[in-house]
Amino acid sequence: MKQRQFLSLCLLPLxxxxxxxxxxxxxxxxxxxxxxxxxxxxxxxxxQTPRYLSALMQTVVVSLAVTAxxxxxxxxxxxxxxxxxxxxxxxxxxxxxxxxAFPGVVVGFLIILLGGRxxxxxxxxxxxxxxxxxxxxxxxxxxxxxxxxxxxxVMAAAEKIDPTxxxxxxxxxxxxxxxxxxxxxxxxxxxLIAAGAIAFATxxxxxxxxxxxATDIDVLPMVIYTExxxxxxxxxxxxxxxxxxxxxxxxxxxxxxxxxxxxxxGG
Numbered sequence: 153m154k155q156r157q158f159l160s161l162c163l164l165p166l167x168x169x170x171x172x173x174x175x176x177x178x179x180x181x182x183x184x185x186x187x188x189x190x191x192x193x194x195x196x197x198x199x200q201t202p203r204y205l206s207a208l209m210q211t212v213v214v215s216l217a218v219t220a221x222x223x224x225x226x227x228x229x230x231x232x233x234x235x236x237x238x239x240x241x242x243x244x245x246x247x248x249x250x251x252x253a254f255p256g257v258v259v260g261f262l263i264i265l266l267g268g269r270x271x272x273x274x275x276x277x278x279x280x281x282x283x284x285x286x287x288x289x290x291x292x293x294x295x296x297x298x299x300x301x302x303x304x305x306v307m308a309a310a311e312k313i314d315p316t317x318x319x320x321x322x323x324x325x326x327x328x329x330x331x332x333x334x335x336x337x338x339x340x341x342x343x344l345i346a347a348g349a350i351a352f353a354t355x356x357x358x359x360x361x362x363x364x365x366a367t368d369i370d371v372l373p374m375v376i377y378t379e380x381x382x383x384x385x386x387x388x389x390x391x392x393x394x395x396x397x398x399x400x401x402x403x404x405x406x407x408x409x410x411x412x413x414x415x416x417x418g419g
Contacts, residue, residue: 178397181390181393181394182390182394184390185387185388185390185391185393185394187386188385188387188388190387194387194388194391195391195394198388198392198395203370203375204392206370207371207372207374207375208372208395208396208399210287210369210370210371211356211371211372211373211396212399214287214290214294214355214371215352215355216352217291218291218294218298218351218352218355219298219348219351219352219355221291222295222298222299222301222347223302223344223347223348223351225295225299226299226302226303226305226306226347227306227344229248229303230303230306230307230310231306231310233245233307234307234310248300248303249304250300251296251299252301254297255360256293256297256358256360256361256363256364257360257361257363258360259293259296259297259360260293260360260361260362260363260364261364262293262296263284263289263292263293263364263365264284264364266284267281267282267283267284267288267289267292268282268284268285269282271284284365285366285367285368286369287369290361290362290365290369293361293364294354294355294358294361297354297358297361298351298354298355301347301350301351301354302347302350305343305346305347305350306347308343309340309342309344310336310340313335313336313339317335317339318331318335318336321334321335345407345410346407349403349404349407352400352403353403356372356400357373357396358373359373359374359377362374363377372392372395372396373396375392376389376392376393376396379392
C-alpha cells in the first residue's frame, strides 16, 4: 500500500465524522433558519426584537465577566500551586478541579443551596438575600465550572516557565510587579488566551446551569430552548443557534489569531 493511500485511509474516519456530525447538521441548521415566513430576514428580526437582542447581549456580557474572573482567580491560584509544595496540596488541587465531574444541573443545584430562598446564605446571615436565580447566581454557576478548565491550562503552562528568568530579574533588582508583567504574563499569555476562549465558549453555550437558575433572566440557550419546545418555532430556534455559534466562533478565531501572534513573538 502506498503512503498516500495509507494517509487517505487514516483521514477517512475524520472526514466521515466531520461531514456526519459537523458539516451536515450545521448546514441543515442554517437552512432551517430560513424556512419561516420571514425567510432570511429572520436574522434582522432578531436584532429588532428586544427580547432576543437582550438575551444575546446578556449572554455575551455574563460570559465575558466569567472569563475575566476565571482568568484572574485561576492564574493566581495556578502560579501559587506550581511554585509551592505544602501538605494537602494534592487534596486542594483535586477539590478545585472537582467541578469538572459535575453536570450543569448539579452546579445550578449547588448555587441554589448556597443562595436560594432557603440556602446557606439566608440561614447564616441576617436579612433575606436571594441571588441564586439572578445574574449573580448564573455568574457564580458559570464561574464554578470555568475555574478548573482555566486552572489546569495555566498550571500546565506555568510549569514550563524557566525559573532562572525570575531569578535573574530578582538579581537585577526588579520588583515583583515587574516580574509578573514582564516575565510571567508574557510567558503565560498564549495559555491565558486559549483558556479564556474555552471559558467564554463554554459559558456562552451552557444550558444545564441556566436551565436550573435562569428563572428571572433570559440567556440565549434558554431562549433557544423555549422557542423550540414551547413555541415550536424551529426557524427562530435555528436562527438563534446560528447567531450563538457565530458569535462564539468569531471570538475563538480572534483568540486563535492572538495566541498565534503571541507565540510567534515569544519565539
